[in-house]
Structures are given as C-alpha cells and as structure tokens.
Amino acid sequence: MSEAASAATGNVAGAASRTLASDAWRSLRRRPDVIISGLIITFFVVMAAFPTLFTSVSPRHCVIGDAKIKPQGFGNEFPLGTDSFGCDTLAQLAHGSRPSLLLALVVVGTALVIGVTLGLLAGYYLGWVDFVVSRTVEVFLVIPYLLAAMLLLSLFKNVDLGSGTFTTIMLPAIVLTLFGWMGYARYVRASVLEAKNLDYVTAARALGASDLRIMFRHVLPNAIGPVTALVPTAIAGVIGAEAVLAFLGIGVRPPAISWGIMIENGSSWVLGGYPHMLLVPLAALLATVLSLVVLGDALRDALDPRLSA
C-alpha cells in the first residue's frame, strides 16, 4: 500500500489503524479533479445553506420595469441580469439552490435508509424476508422511473400542501424516494451475503452476539463501502430529475424557486435574445452534477481495492 503513509505513521499501531476509509481519504485527497469537485460542491452547499451571503436581494422582489436586463457583471445592480418578470437572476440562483439540493439530500438520505435496512435484512436472514424484499425490488425496478414519477406527480398536481421550503419539495421527494431505493437494497444484500460468512462473523456468532450486534457491528461496516460510492452519483441524478420534473411543470412548485424552475422559465427566452436566463441556472446545475459524478467515480475507485490494482 502507500509508502508515504507507512513512513508517516511508521509503527505497527499506525498500520493497524489504517482502515478502508482512511485509505480512501488518502487516495482521494491527492487527486486534483476530486479537490476541484469538492470545492464546487462546497460552494453550492454553502449557497444553499446561506443564500444571503451571496445576494442581499429577495428572490421575490421583482419589478417588471427591470425585466429582461442582460448580465451587468459583479458590482452592478443586476450582476447576472434579470428574468422576464424583473426578478434578479443571482438572487433566484442563490435562493433556488436550496430546494434543489435539499430535495436531493432528502431523497438520497431516505432512499439510503430504506435500501440499506431492507438489503441488510434480506441478505442476513434470507428465507421469506429475502423473498419479499427481492421481489419488491424487482417490481419497483420494472416500473419506468421517470414515467411513474410523472404519472404520480401529475395525479397529485392539484394537492395543496402549503408554501414552506419543505412542503414545496415534499411531493417530488416522496415520489423520487419511492423509485430510488432499490439499488441500495440490492448492493447491500449482495455485500451482506459475502460478508456474513467471513470468519470473524462466525466467531462473533459463536461468542453469542445478538443478530442486531452482528449486523451493525460486523456485517454492515464491511458491506457499506460500495453503497457509499453510489451516493454522490445518486444525488446528481436527483438534481437532474428535479430539473426534468420542473421543466414539465410538476416538480418543486412555484412560487418556490429551484434551478429546474429557472431553467424552465428561461428556456423559452433563449431564441428571443436572452440566453442568460437559461445559461445561468444551467451552468450551476451542470457544475454541481458534474462535480458529484466525478466525486462518485473517485470514491468508487478508492473504496474498491480491487479496482486500484
């Protein structure tokens, strides 16, 4: 393995503490593409958490007299221009990052919990539990993801949940989670099948450890690796899906702003001579998605020793 690492720690205790995670971290931080991706993602996460750091204008302050102003550059009143209603594009972009990213986090987080739990149970107990979980996974896998999402969201299009940050993303979050957990369940199940026959698991069982303890203490930590690598890519996928749904008018709902909604609104003005209305949110979306995909790739390489040969 890493010579530099061995030299730095230089003793037996240090070598023993080298877990898979620290190995992965070590290899990741030496890749420039990962560092750039990480910075971009951090930038947008900070933007989502504290949009007011980036703009002092409210995204709802729209004066139609200022409509369709082209980007004026930073330091001016409308650094990134305005949209067809005179809303400040920068303010929209900053405040619109929150629903986009929050939706992605909520969906992937929930899907991860559901998928890992079911996969763990199925792989560990086998028998009827496995039968039920595996068949359910198959059923959900054969339903076309986007079609089902569009269908459900159009059906519930007129349900009024309110206009808080969380309620506006609730419907798309539920639907996307519903069709997003199967991959984790399958991966975890396969890894669990592998891990549970290892000697130390057998040993733990022989020592009388409970099922729960074996699962969470011994099996899961060894099975979670490949799933972790899926997460950034999945987040990127949800951000993309949000844009698609918003484009169809069934995603996050106005008056809430998301990047998808900005893209939808901006798309019709590209040929009218105002491409910035589309390009600004699109650039933010692409940068985020690309960074997440790069990160996901690197993570997979780092977490799977077999690939790094």
Next chain:
Amino acid sequence: MRQARIATFAAGAAVVALTVAGCTPSDTVEDDGPVTLKLTIDQDMETLFPGDSGIADNIAILDVVYDGLVRYDPETKEPYNYVAESIESDDNTVWTIKIKPDLTFQNGEPVDAAAFARSWNYTAGHPELYSNYFFERFKGYEEMQDEIDDEGEVVKESPVEELSGLTVADDLTLEVELNAPFAGFATMLGYTGFYPVAQECLDDVEACAVKPIGNGPFQITEWDQGVSVDAERWADYTLDETPEDIDAINWREYAGASSWSDFEAGDLDVSYPPPADLAAAQEDPELSERLAEAPGAALTYIGFPLYEDGPWQDKEFRKAISMAIDRETIVDQLSGGLATPADSWVVPDGVPGGEAGTCEWCVFDPEAAKAALEKAGGWPDGETLTIGLSNDETEIEYFKAIGDSIEANLGIPYELKPNPDFSSVRSEQGFDGIFRNNWFPDYPLNENYLAFYAVGEEGAGNFGWYDKEFEDKLAEGDQAATLDEAVVKYQEAEAILAEEFPTIPFRFNAGAEYYSERLDDVVLDPFSGAVRVRALTVTE
C-alpha cells in the same frame, strides 16, 4: 360571467414537446380536395348548447352553426337584422319581432317564431344555464323560477314553463313584453343565448349540447370532447353570409396550452404566439403581413371577496392595491403591445358610453398606495394575499407580475392559486383573496359591462357587492326613452362604481391573430377577438 381569452399564450413545455413530436406537415394544401379550415379551441369547453355557451370558444363555434336575429357589423359594431325581418317597438317595453320566411334548421324543422320561443322559454326556466340571466328582463321570468331556500335546495318547483311576456302571434311574429322599458333590447338579440333551437334539440338536450342542430352555414359532424370539433358545410343554407371557399372546419382543443408550434408547422390557420416567441414573430416581415388586429373590448379586472371579512372591506385598501399595480409596464412587457392598461370599467370608444379615465385610482402611484394602505390599517402580519385565477398560462404570467408589483410596492406577500374550477369557485364565493375576472361584451352597449354588478341584494354575486343607488341608476337607464339617454344614465352608474370601487380594472385586451398564407379577408370580432369565419376567403 364571460371569460375570454383573446390570444392563447402558454408554454406547457410538455405539451409543446408532445405536439411538436406529433406534427406532420400540412396536408391541407391540395388542389381539388375539400378545403378544411383549421382553428383552435383555447380553453376547456363543456357545452355547445346555445343557452349555456358563455366562453369565447363555444361562442365562436356557434357563430357559424347558428344564425341569430341580428348580427353585428365588425366596423361600426351596430346590429343589423339577419334572421329577423324587423324588430320594432313604440315604447321600448313591448317589442314585435318579425322573422324572415322559409328558413329551416339543419334537420328540416322550420325556423319560426315557435323556434325562438321554445329556446328562450327553456333557457329562462333553467337557472343553471349560462344565459339564463338575460331573460330577467322578460315579463314572467320571476314566476318561472323555482323557490329556493338558503342552502340552494329547491323547496318548491315552479309549475310555470313559459314566459308570460313571450307570445307567438303568428308563425313568423313574436311578441315580447319586458318588465320595464329597455332601449337596448334589439341590440342584445344577436347574442348566443338568443339563438333558436329545434324541437329535436330540446327532446334530447344532452345530445344537442354535443352535436347542435343549427340553422347556420355549418353543421357539427362530431365533437370528440377534449380533442377536436368537426363541422362541415350545410348544403341547404339559404342566407347570404357564408364563406364560399370553406367546405369544413376543424377546431382543435388546446386547453390553455400554446398552439403556436402547430401553427408554425403549417397545421393551423390561425394562432398567436406565447410571449417568449412574440418578439421573433413580430420581427418576421413575412409573418407580420399576416396579422389581423382588432381594438380590444375585453376587460380583465381584479375582484375582492367582499363577502369575506378582511382588509379589503376598506375602500382605502382596495385603492392601495390598485395604485400599487404598474399596469403600463406589465402590459407593455407581457402583451407585446396587444393590450392596453385599463382605467375604466367600460372599454373607451369600443361601445356607446365607453370613456377612458373613469377610474381615478387606476394610476400607478406607489407613494399614494402606501399612504392608502396605512390609512386602511395595513396588511396583517404573517398573512399571505392569495390571488385566485384559472390555469391559463398567460393569465398566470400577468397575475404573477401583478402580485410582484403589489409585493414590491406594498410589501404584501402573495401566492398565486391557479385552479381549474376557477369559475365555479368564483360563483360559489369561494375565494379568500383577490381574484381574476374577465369580461367581453355580449352586445355593444356600456350597460353590458355593468349589469352583472346589479345583484339585487346584500352579499350576493361574484363579489358580494351591492349598492342600491347603482342599481337604481341602471334601472333609470333601462327606462330611458332613447338609447342615447340610456347610455348617459349607464355612465352615471359607472361613476358610482368608480366611487365605491368594488373591483379594479386592469387591462383591455386587443384582439390579434396571425393567419396562414391561404387565408384572406381576415376580420376579428370586435367583442371576442375571434376570427370572423363567415367573412373569410381561402386561396389555394
């Protein structure tokens, strides 16, 4: 109340994408085949029964399927006799209508005095029908109505089936007695609700609402609801207003989505671009030659739920909202020059008695608006102003801009509530915030813009607004000896409306449509803005 959509904008991206994919090159440009005119239906349409048709789309369709007693000149907007031979009265109360001889319906039944009488009696006896309220002026209307309790349940059905003021004097003569003099009665008779119906139609009203039996130049062959309406030329049509070049008409339903991409693909004869495509269309010199325009008569205005408690009960608050809206810039940005900001309740110059500037508080004045809001006691903290409207994408854009304007100038947060059942929510007084309204005149008289405010009692109507003085003025106008005197009285009624300020005028829509290369003589209806199909010529 009538809801007009003059031009369909919209950008239902999904729908556009799908329709683009489904487009095939036009197959209409063939040499000898029958000529099919391809038009659009812009909003959800539920019926084609004359007495129940109240939106721009079914009114436009029925205009070629039925012939009315009078029709209107698109230039002067004056009525002229069409199916009627003459319409006369000595005292504006008792009217004698003579009908031209030998006219028939498309099923062979005669179009005579009885055909009009049965249509009017039916509509007058069914309060759920859209045009029912037109018959309130007829003698015997009250006696026909069922007794209804406060919950709207029928307590006692009225045994009277016919208007006592309506008599068939002979085959071709109809006598009408009104409750009170109404100088504008003859002007009103060209409206859709006054078309005759065949006996076969009343025998099965449901079938007739889908496939009407008309007396006009075209007959409906099929209405595939939600998809399209087909009509073909009626070979036995005897009157002269019919488009010689057109053999059939196909109306495609768009339900609020844009038809522009289909028009560009050559699949439609008439359409208007959504705001985003407007600039490109206006710059296209070839397309600009195929633009028909008509001055606007349709008023879009904002109503308050005066039946609900809230800040809007205070006139100062209503003034504040009105003066906070930057009509000029909004209309300028969103309409592409095809609407004008409104500062009156009746379209200026469009109909007799219409005058600009009757609305004192329809100017954009943020300072005065803030002052008025303060005077009204401000807006309650933490509350959101809801704006009710239909699902129409163009209207959503306009009302987003209105909401933005209110929020920016008064600091009142707003939320748009688009609702497919918008019209019924409105008539059930279901709004708890401001809401959109639209009106285009049924007939050319300023009274038509005002009459629906006269609800007769406290708390009734779409707005829950009642003013006795206003209604008295309208009645005075009705009883005036001449139309000119009546118009002045109606103007005085408008002045009361302007003073009490229950609604806010927002914009007058101009009519505008682009048409295909093969059309000629394209004239727009001065009221609805729809293409006057009967005047069209088609060159292949």
